[in-house]
Amino acid sequence: MRPLLSVQGVTKHYGAHIGCADVSFDLYPGEVMGIVGESGSGKSTLLNCMAGHLAPDAGQVVFDTRAEGPKHTVTMSEPERRMLSRTDWAFVHQHARDGLRMGVSAGGNVGERLMAVGARHYGNIRDKATDWLERVEIDAARVDDRPTTFSGGMQQRLQIARNLVTGPRLVFMDEPTGGLDVSVQARLLDLLRGLVRDMGLSAIIVTHDLAVVRLLADRLMVMKSGRVVEAGLTDQVLDDPQHAYSQLLVSSVLQV
Amino acid sequence: MTDQAYNFAYLDEQTKRMIRRAILKGLAIPGYQVPFASREMPMPYGWGTGGVQVSAAVLTPDDTFKVIDQGADDTTNAVSIRSFFERTAGVETTTKTSEASVIQTRHRIPEEPLTEEQILVYQVPIPEPLRFLEPRESETRKMHSLEEYGLVHVKLYEDISRHGHIATSYAYPVKVEARYVMDPSPIPKFDNPKLGDMAAIQLFGAGREQRIYALPPYTQVVSLDFEDHPFEASKADHPCGLCNATESYLDEVIIDDQGGRMFVCSDTDYCAARQAAGHKGKDAA
Numbered sequence A: 001m002r003p004l005l006s007v008q009g010v011t012k013h014y015g016a017h018i019g020c021a022d023v024s025f026d027l028y029p030g031e032v033m034g035i036v037g038e039s040g041s042g043k044s045t046l047l048n049c050m051a052g053h054l055a056p057d058a059g060q061v062v063f064d065t066r067a068e069g070p071k072h073t074v075t076m077s078e079p080e081r082r083m084l085s086r087t088d089w090a091f092v093h094q095h096a097r098d099g100l101r102m103g104v105s106a107g108g109n110v111g112e113r114l115m116a117v118g119a120r121h122y123g124n125i126r127d128k129a130t131d132w133l134e135r136v137e138i139d140a141a142r143v144d145d146r147p148t149t150f151s152g153g154m155q156q157r158l159q160i161a162r163n164l165v166t167g168p169r170l171v172f173m174d175e176p177t178g179g180l181d182v183s184v185q186a187r188l189l190d191l192l193r194g195l196v197r198d199m200g201l202s203a204i205i206v207t208h209d210l211a212v213v214r215l216l217a218d219r220l221m222v223m224k225s226g227r228v229v230e231a232g233l234t235d236q237v238l239d240d241p242q243h244a245y246s247q248l249l250v251s252s253v254l255q256v
Numbered sequence B: 001m002t003d004q005a006y007n008f009a010y011l012d013e014q015t016k017r018m019i020r021r022a023i024l025k026g027l028a029i030p031g032y033q034v035p036f037a038s039r040e041m042p043m044p045y046g047w048g049t050g051g052v053q054v055s056a057a058v059l060t061p062d063d064t065f066k067v068i069d070q071g072a073d074d075t076t077n078a079v080s081i082r083s084f085f086e087r088t089a090g091v092e093t094t095t096k097t098s099e100a101s102v103i104q105t106r107h108r109i110p111e112e113p114l115t116e117e118q119i120l121v122y123q124v125p126i127p128e129p130l131r132f133l134e135p136r137e138s139e140t141r142k143m144h145s146l147e148e149y150g151l152v153h154v155k156l157y158e159d160i161s162r163h164g165h166i167a168t169s170y171a172y173p174v175k176v177e178a179r180y181v182m183d184p185s186p187i188p189k190f191d192n193p194k195l196g197d198m199a200a201i202q203l204f205g206a207g208r209e210q211r212i213y214a215l216p217p218y219t220q221v222v223s224l225d226f227e228d229h230p231f232e233a234s235k236a237d238h239p240c241g242l243c244n245a246t247e248s249y250l251d252e253v254i255i256d257d258q259g260g261r262m263f264v265c266s267d268t269d270y271c272a273a274r275q276a277a278g279h280k281g282k283d284a285a
């Protein structure tokens, strides 16, 4: 089987400061990769390099596109990369307001990606949006309400619906449960797990919360100071960490 | 009489050349917003300084100039722009659409079909059709260059979800030659079908925003819509109270203190010509 995403030697500096350094891994279709590590360890930098939001200084990212097979996403043209962002990729931000249009109704938020790829039948767009609201456990009657009237958990679920409506092949998530109350987090995690399972989603999830990766990730990478210090199957890494830093992380001695 | 303190049509020749270059570029890329260095004009923004600069750049001494504001030649705005060019360019002016070679307009397209001998200059307040949902200029520019126009339909979607139909009734977005999405300025959507395939040159000037764009003659212009909510060029469903026209765009006017009202053509020249030809509406004296 061919990897969906292949990352080789990705490095990004901020001036003299390391964002992330020499990261390599392959992600296979249907796999969920977790990236954990304390704040400032380079998780978001790495995710943004892979999702095309940041240009790495070195390294390559090859993505198996639906239309044309494996392509180098770092060197492809910006229009091509933006097209991937609306079709094959999805990006769930930690703060829903970064990933939603707060002045647009829930239905419009979910419908935007459909319209961006050419949907021109209002009734169909609305039906699909309503269907997706229900799939993320938002009452269909809220379809015309703006996200400003939603709770934090609902906003995050709306952001997920908006991202998944076009059936992306790879979902990037940056701290998707961050900033939510614990009980709200649990419900969101449950929902995400169901979607990952039902849709066979491939995803890369950045989090500092080990409970999130325990529940969602097949494999895990542990980052420290911009580098991957340990990688493996989630249960292996969490139950039998090899690297000293991973051991600290797992034993919760570190307040991450 | 021309006021000799000014160059012809107020602007100096170098500025006019710069504006003409922007106009030519706009004509070469229909619907594309060309930046230009807007000059201070002796009138406030919002009074059509963009349109005035475009008119100044295209007027020649042989031209006959007409100005309409919401279809009328006699509003303060129209009168002051007309007298500005009478003073600074000494050009003939007219209120008759058919006699004008350059027509500056705010918010309307004349009812009478224009010809290849004419130029229509629009005053534009906000040239960017994507502004309402994406305030970042860097981002809207990218959307235009990459033809990422999904947002325009999000706006129309919101309209339908809120009102049951597309409630946008003026500044209705159009796509030009299947390429650029363009704001036609706040003309009523009733006028949108006239934008396409027009014989006259159409020039759009936004002074405060420093943008010029253009439609050369016979350009394809399509009003955006949904398959199940097609574009409709609507108007008040009445004949004109003065000239009985049924095909013209109407304004509703209050006629007395008792709340009496009537519908009359917003294009005053069109209405007057019809009345002169003997057409009579139910409210005509």
Ligand SMILES: Nc1ncnc2c1ncn2[C@@H]1O[C@H](COP(=O)(O)OP(=O)(O)O)[C@@H](O)[C@H]1O
Residues within 6 Å of the ligand: A014, A017, A018, A019, A020, A037, A038, A039, A040, A041, A042, A043, A044, A045, A046
């Ligand atoms: N825009 C930036 N400019 C300068 N330094 C940055 C920037 N973004 C992140 N960094 C630095 O890069 C390192 C990695 O940051 P980040 O990728 O945000 O880590 P994480 O997501 O794991 O918290 C940190 O030391 C951070 O301070």
Ligand SMILES: [Mg+2]
Residues within 6 Å of the ligand: A043, A044, A045
């Ligand atoms: Mg981060």
Ligand SMILES: [Zn+2]
Residues within 6 Å of the ligand: B240, B241, B242, B243, B244, B245, B248, B264, B265, B270, B271, B272, B274
């Ligand atoms: Zn009339």
